[in-house]
Ligand SMILES: Nc1ncnc2c1ncn2[C@@H]1O[C@H](COP(=O)(O)OP(=O)(O)O)[C@@H](O)[C@H]1O
C-alpha cells in the first residue's frame with residue numbers, strides 16, 4: 001500500500017467522447033482546490049511511455065504485444081508520475097488508464113480476460129483511481145465528431161463494430177465498479193456536462 005495523500009482521477013471513453021475537451025476545464029477547476037494538479041495521459045505520460053505510445057498508435061502488431069506494451073508504459077507511468085504525485089499530495093488527472101485496456105484490449109481486440117487480469121494485478125496493484133469519469137457516447141456521435149477533427153490513428157481507424165465492443169466493455173466495467181466509475185452521458189452540450197462534473201468533483 002502506498003500512502004495516498006493526493007487524489008487520482010481518470011478520464012475514459014471511446015475516441016471522440018470528449019475526454020480532451022473536459023480535461024482542460026477539469027484541470028482549471030481542480031487547480032482551485034489543489035495546490036498541485038498533474039495532468040497526464042495513457043499510453044504515455046513518461047519519456048519511455050510516449051515512445052511506446054508512438055509505436056502503439058502507428059505500428060500493426062499482435063493483440064497481446066499491444067496489451068504488453070500498454071502495460072509496460074503503464075508500469076513506468078505509475079512509477080515515475082502517478083505514485084510519486086499521489087504520495088506528495090497532488091491531484092493527478094490521467095486521460096485514460098487501466099479501464100481503457102479492459103475496453104480496448106479485451107472488448108475491442110478480444111484479448112483473454114484472465115491475461116488482462118494478471119497484467120492488471122501485476123502492474124496496477126492497489127493504485128486504482130479514486131474517481132473515473134466515463135464519457136459515454138454512441139458510436140455515430142463519436143465518429144461524426146472525429147471526422148470533423150483530424151487525421152486518425154491506428155485505433156481511431158477501426159471499424160464501427162470495434163467501437164461498439166469497446167463502448168460495451170467500458171459500460172460493463174462501470175457496472176462492476178459502480179462506486180469508482182461514474183458514467184457521464186457525453187452527448188449533451190459541453191456546458192451541461194460541466195455542471196454535472198462540478199457536482200461530481202464536489203462530492204469526492
Ligand atoms: N459534448 C460535446 N458536444 C459537442 N461536441 C463535443 C462535445 N464534446 C466534445 N466535442 C467535440 O468532439 C471532438 C472530439 O472531442 P475530444 O475531446 O477530442 O474527444 P476524445 O479526447 O475523447 O477523443 C472535438 O472536436 C470536441 O470539440
Ligand SMILES: [Mg+2]
Pocket residue numbers: 019020021
Ligand atoms: Mg483526446
